[in-house]
Amino acid sequence: MDINKKLVEEALKSRNNAYAPYSNFQVGAAVLTEDDEIYSGCNIENASYTPTVCAERVAIFKAVYDGHKKIKKVAIVGKLGDYTFPCGVCRQVIREFCTTDCEIIVIKNKEEYQTLKFTELFPHSFGPDSL
Numbered sequence: 753m754d755i756n757k758k759l760v761e762e763a764l765k766s767r768n769n770a771y772a773p774y775s776n777f778q779v780g781a782a783v784l785t786e787d788d789e790i791y792s793g794c795n796i797e798n799a800s801y802t803p804t805v806c807a808e809r810v811a812i813f814k815a816v817y818d819g820h821k822k823i824k825k826v827a828i829v830g831k832l833g834d835y836t837f838p839c840g841v842c843r844q845v846i847r848e849f850c851t852t853d854c855e856i857i858v859i860k861n862k863e864e865y866q867t868l869k870f871t872e873l874f875p876h877s878f879g880p881d882s883l
């Protein structure tokens with residue numbers, strides 16, 4: 753199976769695990785590491801709001817915890833039928849761990865998704881090489 757399609761399916765599946773009782777905005781994400789492992793995540797909200805974490809960060813942190821510090825693709829699905837793009841905080845976290853050719857896949861549904869270069873989404877960014 754095409755890897756982008758596989759990531760789309762994983763993100764859609766992960767969306768079902770979202771804990772979003774406050775916003776009712778369920779998000780799923782799946783990331784592909786440089787060595788072709790897939791990690792997925794969902795958004796996890798909190799009654800005090802601030803500790804809420806996005807699906808993309810859950811997936812990335814799971815990968816990093818397992819020792820995968822380079823991410824080459826991030827697939828994201830929020831509201832079905834609409835494209836959901838990563839928030840500013842997630843863009844910065846993706847920036848920390850992305851490969852130079854990292855791609856973002858935004859998903860409308862199982863059949864409709866689009867791929868963008870991460871640098872298009874987050875140009876002139878600050879990252880590890882900026883220090």
Ligand SMILES: [Zn+2]
Nearest residue numbers: 806838839842
């Ligand atoms: Zn986010």
